[in-house]
Amino acid sequence: MSTEVRTTCPYCGVGCGVIVTPESNGQVKVRGDNAHPANLGRLCSKGAALGETIDLEGRLLAPEVDGIQTDWDHALDAVSQRFRAVIEQHGPDAVAFYVSGQLLTEDYYVANKLMKGCIGSANIDTNSRLCM
Numbered sequence: 001m002s003t004e005v006r007t008t009c010p011y012c013g014v015g016c017g018v019i020v021t022p023e024s025n026g027q028v029k030v031r032g033d034n035a036h037p038a039n040l041g042r043l044c045s046k047g048a049a050l051g052e053t054i055d056l057e058g059r060l061l062a063p064e065v066d067g068i069q070t071d072w073d074h075a076l077d078a079v080s081q082r083f084r085a086v087i088e089q090h091g092p093d094a095v096a097f098y099v100s101g102q103l104l105t106e107d108y109y110v111a112n113k114l115m116k117g118c119i120g121s122a123n124i125d126t127n128s129r130l131c132m
Contacts, residue, residue, distance in 0.1 A: 096123035
């Protein structure tokens with residue numbers, strides 16, 4: 001018998017409740033959670049198709065730098081070095097952050113502080129604007 005898991009849809013900032021049921025064939029069944037106050041069991045087209053997106057095909061399962069698998073410390077160092085090089089050469093407005101609508105308020109605060117206070121640019125937006 002499959003175990004149902006109550007969780008949150010990862011797409012927009014609404015945070016709809018979904019019930020996820022792993023099936024024996026490796027697929028995942030997803031339906032809206034009738035008891036969730038944000039969506040009362042209803043799902044948009046993205047949420048309704050969520051089960052179709054859950055597989056490992058084509059996904060990166062470990063960090064890579066220039067197409068070569070590496071560890072997280074090396075990968076994060078490479079990202080920060082490349083950000084620094086772009087900013088030094090072209091200025092802070094040469095970079096931007098496009099962050100998730102599922103971030104918590106505290107996470108948005110940190111991302112904004114990093115972009116605006118540390119990097120020195122206002123180039124930050126969320127997929128909430130596009131999605132909503």
